[in-house]
Every structure is written in structure tokens, then in C-alpha cells.
Amino acid sequence: MKNVADTVPSGTDEHDPSSSACEHADGATPVVVARPNDPARLFSWDVRSDGGGLGGVTDDESLAIRHVREALAEADGDARGRVRRVGLSQVGGPAYVEFGVVGEAWRDEETGAVVWREA
Secondary structure (H helix, E strand, O other): OEEEEEEEOOOOOOOOOOOOOOOOOOOOOOEEEEOOOOOOOEEEEEEEEOOEEEEEEEOOHHHHHHHHHHHHHHOOOOOEEEEEEEEEOOOOOOOEEEEEEEEEEEEOOOOOOEEEEEO
């Protein structure tokens, strides 16, 4: 997990382009750098419908969103999908710890199009 306290100025060798760091009032954008012992960036995805569901885990956020969109396009009924940031638990047995929701998706009732809402 990336820690806001671990920032370096933009343009250094430690720049992480996948970071979603915020912008400071002075216009400078801090870059958040992962510590070596931080858990991997993982994304769980799941789609639930009347007929069951699908889900998985990947280290690629875009791929997780694509899986949700594809599953929803094939789903019937009141299907809904969600992508979450997760990491492997470092306590106890093998389990994922949720760090927050990336977004949710569903099919529009009128058009059948998949609608995505970022969290």
C-alpha cells in the first residue's frame, strides 16, 4: 500500500506514474512511492446477478474494469459489478484485505449499456 508520507518530487527516478496522488495548493504534484515491504497493488472484481456471479483478482486495474464490463454485457437480470483495491492479509491465513472501492457498474434498464461509476 502506498503511503502519502512517502513522497518525492516529480521528475525523480522514484516517480510512480500509476500513483493517484493529489495536487498541493501550490500546484506541485507529490508522487507517492511504495515501501519495499508494502503489499502488491491488487484489484478484485466481481459481478453478481440472479443467475450467479463471476469474479477474480488481478494486478491490473484496467483489466479488472474490463472484466466487469464484459461480464455485465453477458449477464441477465439485475446484475451489478464492483472493482475494489485489495491486498494480501499479512495476519492469519490467506485472505484479501479491502482498501476501498474503485468503482461500480450496472446495465442501464432502457438501453442495456453498461454504466460505470467511479467511487
